Amino acid sequence: MQSREMALFIQDGVLLPNGRLEFKVVLPDQLALVASVFKGEYGIAFAAQKNSGNLPCYRTITECRIIDFNQLEDDSLSIVLEGVQRLKVLSAAKLRNQMWIARTLVCPNWRHEPIAGEFEIISAALEQFYEVNPDLYELYSQVYLQDASWVSQRWLEVLPMYNCDKLRLVEQPNCHKTMDFVLQLLKSHVGL
Template identity: 25%
Template sequence: MSRHPLLIEASHLLPGGLHSYVLSESCYLQMLQQAGEPPRLLVAMKNEDEGQQRPHAISPIVTLCEIADFNRHGAHEIALTLQGIESVKVTAIDAGEGDVNMAHYTPLPKWQRHTVPDHYLYLSEKLQQYYRSNPTRHEHFQLTQYDDIGWVCLRWLELLPIEVKQKQLLLSQPTALLVAEFIDKLLRYPLIDDD
C-alpha cells in the first residue's frame, strides 16, 4: 500500500489527462515535501453537492498523478499542472505535516488497450473537434490517443457533467467498451427533463 498527498477538486482529472490547479504556495510546498520521489499526488473528485471538502467522505477511486509543470500564479499562488497516471482506490486518509491530507491507496486493474470500434469512431472525432475548438483545454497534450477507446472514454468522463457516483461506477467497469456504450447512449439519447 502506498501513501501520497491528496487534492480534492471539482475539476476531474483521470489517467492520461492533464489539468492545472491553482494552490497557495505554502500548500504546494507542504505537499511537495510529502509527495515522494518522483513527486506524486492524488486527485479526488469533489462532489458538487458537498459544500465543503470532507476528505473522509470522498469517493474511493482517485487518480494518481505526476507533476507535469508548475508556474507562479499571482503573489502567493502556484499553477500546478498534473498528469493522470492511473486510477487507484483509497483505503484510508490521515493528516500529514502541515494539515496535508495523506491518502493510503492500492492499485486498480487497468483497462486493456482497444482500438476504437467503428460504431464509436464518432466519439473520437467529436472529442478531436472539441479540443480543436478549445485549444487551452488541450495545449499540454503531446501524445493523444484518439485511436484508443479507453483514452477517449476517460477524456469524455472528464468533460461530461455526470454525477461523481456515476463516474465512480463507470471507472470501476472491467473494460472501456462498457463505458463507451454508456457515453454513446448519453450522447445519442440525452435525458430530457420534463420540468
C-alpha cells in the same frame, strides 16, 4: 499486494490515467502538498471531492505526477498533473498541516482497445471538443483518438456529471460502459 501512502490533491473533478489537467494552487494545504511531493516525501494522487462520509474523497483515485508548473501573473502557482495509475483508498488521515494522506492499493488501468464502428463518432466528437477548448488540447503532446480507453477517460474528465456517476463508470473493468454511455449521450444531443 503492497499498499502505498499518497498525498491527496482533492478537487471537484476527475483525473484518470493518461489525462492531464492544470490547477491553480493557492491554499496553504495545497502548497504544503506540492512541497512534500517535490521533496520526495509522498507520491501524489488526484481525488474527487466527496461531501459526506468518513473520507474527504471517493475511494477510487488516480496516482499522478506533476509534469509542469508555472508562476502566474498574480504570483500564485499553476501545476499540470498527469494521471498515471488507478488506486483504491484503504484509509486516510489529515495531518497537522491540513494535508490528507491515504493508504492505497493499485487497481488495474483499463486496457488499450481500438475504436471501431459506430463508436468512431465518440473520437470525432472529442477531437471537436478539443478544437473548441484549445487550453485543454494544449496540455497534451500527443492524443490517442484511436484508443477507446483513452478517449472514454477523457470524456469522463470533461463531461458535466456528478463525480459519483463518473466514478461508477471508472470502476468498471473496462471502457465499454463508458463508450456506450457517451455514444448514447451524443446520439441524444445531435439527433443521430
